[in-house]
Structures are given as structure tokens and as C-alpha cells.
Amino acid sequence: MLMLTRILLVGFIIHLVVHPGLSCGPGRGVGKRRHPKKLTPLAYKQFIPNVGEKTLGASGRYEGKITKNSDRYKELTPNYNPDIIFKDEENTGADRLMTQRCKDKLNALAISVMNQWPGVKLRVTEGWDEDGHHSEESLHYEGRAVDITTSDRERSKYGMLARLAVEAGFDWVFFESKAHIHCSVKAENSVAAKSGGCFPGSATVTLEDGSIKSMKDLRPGDRVLASDGQGGLVYSDLLMFIDRQEGARKVFYVIETSQPGTSIRLTAAHLLFVSRQSNASRSFKSVFASEVRPGDWVYLADEKAGGFKEVEVERIRLEEDVGAYAPMTAQGTLVVNGVLASCYAVVEEHSWAHMAFAPLRLGLNLLSLFSPRNSTLLPGSPTYFQAEGIHWYSQILYQIGTWVLDKDYIHPLGMAEKSS
Numbered sequence: 001m002l003m004l005t006r007i008l009l010v011g012f013i014i015h016l017v018v019h020p021g022l023s024c025g026p027g028r029g030v031g032k033r034r035h036p037k038k039l040t041p042l043a044y045k046q047f048i049p050n051v052g053e054k055t056l057g058a059s060g061r062y063e064g065k066i067t068k069n070s071d072r073y074k075e076l077t078p079n080y081n082p083d084i085i086f087k088d089e090e091n092t093g094a095d096r097l098m099t100q101r102c103k104d105k106l107n108a109l110a111i112s113v114m115n116q117w118p119g120v121k122l123r124v125t126e127g128w129d130e131d132g133h134h135s136e137e138s139l140h141y142e143g144r145a146v147d148i149t150t151s152d153r154e155r156s157k158y159g160m161l162a163r164l165a166v167e168a169g170f171d172w173v174f175f176e177s178k179a180h181i182h183c184s185v186k187a188e189n190s191v192a193a194k195s196g197g198c199f200p201g202s203a204t205v206t207l208e209d210g211s212i213k214s215m216k217d218l219r220p221g222d223r224v225l226a227s228d229g230q231g232g233l234v235y236s237d238l239l240m241f242i243d244r245q246e247g248a249r250k251v252f253y254v255i256e257t258s259q260p261g262t263s264i265r266l267t268a269a270h271l272l273f274v275s276r277q278s279n280a281s282r283s284f285k286s287v288f289a290s291e292v293r294p295g296d297w298v299y300l301a302d303e304k305a306g307g308f309k310e311v312e313v314e315r316i317r318l319e320e321d322v323g324a325y326a327p328m329t330a331q332g333t334l335v336v337n338g339v340l341a342s343c344y345a346v347v348e349e350h351s352w353a354h355m356a357f358a359p360l361r362l363g364l365n366l367l368s369l370f371s372p373r374n375s376t377l378l379p380g381s382p383t384y385f386q387a388e389g390i391h392w393y394s395q396i397l398y399q400i401g402t403w404v405l406d407k408d409y410i411h412p413l414g415m416a417e418k419s420s
Helices: 002-017 071-075 100-116 155-168 350-356 358-370 392-404
Strands: 084-086 122-126 145-150 172-177 180-184 204-206 212-214 223-227 233-257 263-266 270-278 281-288 297-302 307-329 333-336 339-345
Touching: 084 100, 100 122, 100 145, 100 155, 100 180, 145 155, 155 172, 155 180, 204 223, 204 333, 223 307, 233 297, 233 333, 233 339, 233 358, 263 270, 263 339, 270 307, 270 350, 307 333, 307 339, 339 350, 350 358
Parallel strands: 084 122
Antiparallel strands: 122 145, 145 180, 172 180, 204 212, 223 233, 223 333, 233 263, 233 307, 270 281, 270 297, 270 339, 297 307, 297 339, 333 339
């Protein structure tokens, strides 16, 4: 098994270095590296996302004040990053205390600030607070919020500072005052923070015999409706689950279309194929579910025509559901609730992800040649069993991806927050 792991890992690195030009899905894929995004400063009193701070789509509900005497005090960790200036007007060090998620985002922002304005550092004016200086149910009481400025206190920079905070992955950013920017994050144990890249157990797929099967009842070896590389319908073998958590409660993006009764549910970091109007042309691409917008077009299976038709996204909302399943087919695609989706998540290039999993697909095929078909290790076996959680190969890919890929290609939630 160790030798197979090494072979698969070497194969992945080779495939990652060789720039992939193919994609699985209708039309041409997106294999070209994007230009750096043009950053737009936030306007005064603007907040992103455009929902309330303590809603599921932002930093989530208030979970209670943390004091030095409470059991949850151990959730806080000090931030001694020398590239961040802490005002610490109470002279207690409290502003340095925060949750690990808040610390990670703050450290990322500190790097962005120095890159944006050489010689300028990030400055924190307020962090964790136990003295009641903030409004009732403020996330400052949980170490999940910070108020920030630049070290030079140049207010003309604050709009861009807010944008950099959004890019650094804070779950809610508010240009609250002309004197500071307010940022907050989801709770460490929040179901919203652990949305990962999956479908709920109630999602359905179509089998080769025409029957409908729920995601929770799927087994490796099932042949499910998917798309080939030319945009046609095909039935593809379900090889394994990249992630499988039967009882997990997660937040799903419910993407409703103009086709009556047609919607798809998937978590924030999962990839969906969309078509977008850009200037005078339409472009096909894979995007994170959290980046789908009303007015985008998704692909609905049309079995009579043997392909897909475009339908417009009309509404997007958030909803909790049970189960988290990320099945992987031989094609790397599948049709869920009638809508074409990628099997992959976290990295925002479907073609790259499909190429990266090629060594694993090859390994499974090789195992099937040398092992008895009734082996519990093999997909298609009646007794096949896959443990819950994220597959080990996915964890290796994610670690390598964080080393070699620009952070713009990796969803802010990341792999570490996929598992419950």
C-alpha cells in the first residue's frame, strides 16, 4: 500500500506540473491561468457579504460571551505576529486573543497589507473583549471579531483595506466607521464554517436503468448520469466518495433555476458549471457554489436531446440539511437533481482537479485487475465499504495544492474545514 501511495503521489505531481488543457463538461473548459483580480475598495458603510453579520451566510449566530473563567476561554489563542500592531489600550493583551480562524485570516491580511503598501502594517484597535465595551451579542466577546486600520492611520486606505480583508477570507467585513474596518469570522465549531464541498444526502442522481437514487444510498459501482468531455450525456461509473459524512449537518447553497421545480444544493466550496455573459460573449467555466449569482446559466440534462440545455439562475439561498457526500465518477462530473455539477471542490479549476485525481483512478483500475472482484476494497463489490470522512488522497492533494497553487484558486474554507 505504501508503494501504491508513492506511485499515486508522484503521478499527481507530474500531472500538476503538466498544464492540463482538457475539461469534462459542455463546451471548452477553462485551463488558462487567470489574470490577477482587480480589487475594488469598499464604500463607506458597505458590508460583504450583503447579509447580516450573525446570519448563516456570514459569521453565524452569537454563541455566548467568553470570559477568563469560562470553559471556552481555551478556544482563544494569542497572536504575536510581529507584522501586526496591536493598540492594546487596556494594556492587558486582550486584543491579541482570538479564535484560530480569526488569527489565520488576520495573519493573511497582514501580508496583503504589506504587499499593497510597502512599509505599512496592519493595526488592530479592538480584538477580544470581556469588559462589555461593545454592543450586546458582539462577536468581539467571542474573539471572532477585530476592528482594524493601517499603521499610518491614513483613512483614504480604509476602503481598500476592507477589500483586502474580504480577499483574506474574513466571513464578514464592514466599513463600519471612517476610523476603522470591522471584520469577523465563523465560530470554530460552526456548521457554516465546515461547509466543505459536498451534496446533501437527499440529493438525487439518475441511474443507467432510469431509476432515481438518493445520494445517501449511492454505492461505488453504480452507473450515474454525467457528462462526457464534449457536452453529451453519458452514464459513468461511481468510483468512490471523496468525502462521506452521513450524519453531518451542513449549510448548503440552494441554487434555484428558471425551470420550475429545478434546483441544486451544494456546499460553498463545491464546483458548479456555469455560463456567464462577459461583454459581448458568453463564457463557460467552473465556479464555487458560493460564487454563483442570479443571472448565471447552469446546465440542465435534456435526455431527449442527448445533451444539456442552459437555464438561468433565478434565486440563491442558504439552508441547512443532513449528510455530506462528494461522489467521484470516472468522468469527473455528475448530474444532481437534473443539474450538471463537478465531482470536485476546494480548487477552482475543474480540469486541474480531474487531472490531479487521474493517478487515483488509474490505481483503482490496477487494483481491479489484480484483486478478486468481491474484495471489500474494490468499487462495485457488494460488500464494498468506505469509511466516513475525507479520503486520504484528497488530503494529500490539498496539502500539495496549498504549496504550489496561488491562494486565489483555493476556496477560503479549505480542506481543514471540510471535515466535521
